[in-house]
Amino acid sequence: MYMYFSTFISGLSSIIELQLKDCIPDVSIKLVQDGIIIYSTNISPEDIVKLRFFNNTFSLVKTFKNTATDTKSINKIIKKTIEDKNVFYHLGKKIPKNNKSFRIVISVGNIMISPDKNMLYKLENKITDSISLRVDRAIPDIELWYFLRREVSDAYFGIRLTRHTEYSKILQKGELHPELVNTLCYLSDPQINDIYLDPFVGSGAIPIELSKSFVCKSIIAVDIDDSIVQRFKDRSQNLKIDVRSECMDSLNLANLKNNSMNKIVTDPPWGINIGKDLNLEIFYKQMLLEFFRILDVNGVIVILIGNKELFENVLNKLYSFFKIIDQYNILVSGKKAGIYKISVMK
Ligand SMILES: C[S@@+](CC[C@H](N)C(=O)[O-])C[C@H]1O[C@@H](n2cnc3c(N)ncnc32)[C@H](O)[C@@H]1O
Known part of the structure; x- marks a missing residue:
């Protein structure tokens, strides 16, 4: 069995848990907290990285219970890492042989922080001595992450398995991140x-x-x-x-x-940028009525909405046409947004 931890969009815990169970029948979920899931499975690292609804996936090496995020607490977990022989045994076994260099990353609430230099050097030296990897803080073959959350909670140390080019370099302007799109499509069943x-x-x-990761008969794309x-x-x-x-x-x-x-x-x-001159209330109403017209009995809408309050007001007024099945609050590029799964009542 492999132990992993994966990070995902905050606010989507319940749906991510379902998505993981659907994709990996043998999965045993140990813990789900907002934005992170810990699980074991027989699926290998080469295949686990193909799951498209996670931001990042790590091979779990060590868990530290009830850790705060101040420098003293972070130093403490680095010290505990250095003192634990098992850590280096597992790193030696889990890091693929073709990886020659590494760097340590400390993420607190999804922000990278610099640790105390002395502690960092000690840990780097220990890794270099134990498993013959060299330090490369610029372009390493592999990253070893401490993943902490802002509140006092468990911290995780692991080997980062996923690698993707920075989204700002590969996505078009305004294009949603692939992991969010994947979950939106999944929600529509x-x-x-x-x-x-x-x-x-x-x-x-x-x-x-939809076309890459799911099935359906056909898709109509309009702009x-x-x-x-x-x-x-x-x-x-x-x-x-x-x-x-x-x-x-x-x-x-x-x-x-x-x-149809x-x-x-x-x-x-x-x-905000697109449609800043729109009267959103009128826009939402006309849009929903048009959706109602073209959708078949049992039709489903999964929609990402920036202005939740206005959208819900409009939906409430159309209560005899639509029913909200699920709703999730998330942040998209730092802005509050809502995902709604809605069924039509025909
Ligand atoms: C928020 S963007 C969609 C971004 C898309 N999900 C992506 O990941 O790239 C909204 C799009 O709706 C289009 N749009 C605005 N008003 C429209 C209308 N009345 N009918 C059809 N498309 C419209 C805009 O041109 C824009 O491309």
Whole structure:
């Protein structure tokens, strides 16, 4: 059995737990706290890193109970690491042989902090002596992480398994992070015969993730901006699911027939950069009524919303058309947002 800890978007604990159980039937979940899950499974590190709903996954080496986040407490856990022979035995076994260099990372509440230099040197020396890795603080082959949260709680020490290029370098402007998109799609419970719509497609992150990681019959991708639709057409040429893209106003989806869609997963304008001149209340109402028209009986909407209060007001007024099934509060690029799973009542 391998022991792992993975980090995920804060606010999504309950759905991430389900998603993990769905993907890994033999998983044994030891602990779920907001933003972190500890679990064991027979799935190897090479395969565990393929789970797309986590930010990062680590091979767990040691847990430190009830740790605070001040320098003294962090020094203490580094000292305990140095004194524990098992740590170096496990590092020696778990670090793939082709990795020659390492660095230590200390993350407190998702912010990297610099530890006391003396303690850091002692730990680095101990690792260098025990498992013949050299220190490279710039571009190491492997990172060894202490993961702590802001409140007093358990701290975890592990080997980082996931590696991805900084999102700012690979994602388009305004494109949602892949792990969030993956969970939005999962929430909609994709089925082989479903016809999906993303009426505010932007970069295309949602249809692309649906096609990469889930099943469905076809996807319709809509945006009001023709240049965005053209860009998405280029990006979606080799997807495994049939995708049709159209330039339309999603408040009036004239080309789509009544009851013709099963699922909508989408991220409408937030009224901040995109749509800052919109009257969001009117926009949400027209959008929801149009969604109601085109969705079939049992239709489902999974929607990411920037202005939760306004959106819920509009939904309340349309109480005979929609029912909220689930709601999650998250932060997207530091801004409060809500994910809503809604069913239509036809
Ligand atoms: C928040 S962005 C979507 C971002 C997308 N989820 C991504 O990850 O790239 C909203 C998109 O809705 C489009 N949009 C705004 N008003 C629209 C309307 N009335 N109908 C269709 N698309 C619209 C914008 O052009 C923009 O691309």
